[in-house]
Amino acid sequence: MTASKKYLSLLNQAYNEIELPASIREEIGGRLQKEQKRFRLKKQKQKIGMAFLTVSSLFGLFLAGIVFNSDIRAFASEIPLLEKLVPILTGETYQKENPQSEINIKVPKIDSKSDITTRLNAAYLAEGQQAYQQALEQLKQFENKNISVSGTFEKIVDDERFLVLNRKMTTIAADNSEKNHYDTVDKKNNVVLSLPLLFKNASYLPVLTDEIKEQMRKRIAEDSSIVYWAINGAMKEELSLTAKQNFYINKEHQLVISFDQFEVAPGYMGKQEFIIPTEKLKDVLVDKSYLAE
Amino acid sequence: MGIIFNQLKKKNRVKLYNQQLEDLVQSDYDKMYRIAFSYTHDHQQALDVIQDSFQKALVSFQKIEKIDNFQAWFFKILVRTAIDDWRKHKRQPATVEMNDWQGFEYLDKNEKISHLELQSILEQTPSPDREIIVLKFFEGFTLYEIAQILDMSESTVKTKMYRSLNTLRHILE
Numbered sequence: 126m127t128a129s130k131k132y133l134s135l136l137n138q139a140y141n142e143i144e145l146p147a148s149i150r151e152e153i154g155g156r157l158q159k160e161q162k163r164f165r166l167k168k169q170k171q172k173i174g175m176a177f178l179t180v181s182s183l184f185g186l187f188l189a190g191i192v193f194n195s196d197i198r199a200f201a202s203e204i205p206l207l208e209k210l211v212p213i214l215t216g217e218t219y220q221k222e223n224p225q226s227e228i229n230i231k232v233p234k235i236d237s238k239s240d241i242t243t244r245l246n247a248a249y250l251a252e253g254q255q256a257y258q259q260a261l262e263q264l265k266q267f268e269n270k271n272i273s274v275s276g277t278f279e280k281i282v283d284d285e286r287f288l289v290l291n292r293k294m295t296t297i298a299a300d301n302s303e304k305n306h307y308d309t310v311d312k313k314n315n316v317v318l319s320l321p322l323l324f325k326n327a328s329y330l331p332v333l334t335d336e337i338k339e340q341m342r343k344r345i346a347e348d349s350s351i352v353y354w355a356i357n358g359a360m361k362e363e364l365s366l367t368a369k370q371n372f373y374i375n376k377e378h379q380l381v382i383s384f385d386q387f388e389v390a391p392g393y394m395g396k397q398e399f400i401i402p403t404e405k406l407k408d409v410l411v412d413k414s415y416l417a418e
Numbered sequence: 419m420g421i422i423f424n425q426l427k428k429k430n431r432v433k434l435y436n437q438q439l440e441d442l443v444q445s446d447y448d449k450m451y452r453i454a455f456s457y458t459h460d461h462q463q464a465l466d467v468i469q470d471s472f473q474k475a476l477v478s479f480q481k482i483e484k485i486d487n488f489q490a491w492f493f494k495i496l497v498r499t500a501i502d503d504w505r506k507h508k509r510q511p512a513t514v515e516m517n518d519w520q521g522f523e524y525l526d527k528n529e530k531i532s533h534l535e536l537q538s539i540l541e542q543t544p545s546p547d548r549e550i551i552v553l554k555f556f557e558g559f560t561l562y563e564i565a566q567i568l569d570m571s572e573s574t575v576k577t578k579m580y581r582s583l584n585t586l587r588h589i590l591e
Binding site for chain 2: 393
């Protein structure tokens with residue numbers, strides 16, 4: 126057997142002559158990171174494909190014909206202002222249930238007579254129907270395997286000046302996906318707010334971006350388990366805000382920027398919100414007194 | 419509620435698998451490279467084979483509930499990917515004239531087998547004998563681990579191992 130052993134060891138030697146190129150460990154590590162990023166992006170794309178809320182139709186209704194104007198009051202309508210407390214009812218419920226999956230979409234209905242509420246309610250109903258149709262499509266695609274689609278709504282603010290409604294779509298299929306959409310109604314001026322309406326010009330976008338990144342850094346400094354793609358993600362992804370960014374005015378009448386799960390951070394971080402100190406917006410706001418200090 | 423809890427469990431599981439794979443790269447990168455290279459005989463191809471294996475692993479992370487022996491599990495994927503690549507490219511064996519070999523006499527005189535000669539020898543060894551030789555004699559995996567990597571029983575691996583030694587001897591004689 127010794128001949129065999131010796132000869133095996135020669136084979137072994139020959140095998141170990143396979144040259145390990147310099148920094149091969151890093152190269153292989155880099156290949157793994159590449160695949161991990163590819164995989165993550167693929168999942169994100171899938172999620173965007175599953176998003177049911179369409180911001181565009183609602184914006185279409187209210188921004189059409191609205192010119193960049195320095196005075197929000199110019200949009201005040203003749204119709205009576207919304208009363209102090211506005212009840213939100215469940216207008217329609219779109220439902221479908223079978224052993225493995227469930228769709229349940231509740232459409233909000235603002236119970237108050239006004240031009241604005243009529244338009245909003247019509248938009249909510251239309252979007253609810255569309256969301257239901259899309260959910261049915263998804264069920265077909267996934268062959269009814271364990272999908273749950275639920276649409277709910279929540280009143281966030283209801284005071285003299287503002288009514289804020291959040292519509293939430295949650296899809297639980299292969300993974301979990303939650304999308305939020307906020308509508309902020311200025312009761313006094315009878316208008317649904319959009320970001321461009323609040324600011325003089327597009328310069329508000331970099332101001333918001335910088336402020337949010339600053340807050341992200343602070344949060345990371347306080348808790349090292351926190352990850353934001355734009356700051357300390359494995360692959361850096363720049364934060365890019367647009368006029369269609371999800372936002373609302375909170376109880377304290379401050380501007381809040383809201384990001385859905387996966388938008389700016391890994392999934393385990395969930396939804397991410399940032400309150401923007403009005404101080405920081407002084408130079409770009411149309412009306413400096415519109416938001417609280 | 420149950421659905422949400424399961425989703426959380428799965429997220430943590432996938433996170434763990436990713437960490438295990440990253441750790442495995444740090445500890446076994448050389449094994450990965452040599453095994454891949456012994457099939458591809460080409461640096462870039464070897465890296466591609468490894469990267470393909472990573473991709474397959476990442477997809478599987480979403481589906482598998484439990485991975486008992488992570489190292490064996492991954493090397494199973496790597497070996498299969500390497501074999502697939504080899505079959506696809508039907509690589510030309512290194513042109514070493516086996517007729518020049520005088521078997522053990524040659525070894526006694528020259529005390530060395532070149533890497534090209536090894537390539538040729540391995541190419542002529544059928545699967546799974548070839549894998550067993552590489553995994554056991556060159557990379558030092560245990561019979562138990564090899565059984566998991568190649569998806570056969572330990573006794574089968576042992577039998578084939580002795581047979582493969584004989585095959586090698588015949589090739590050289």
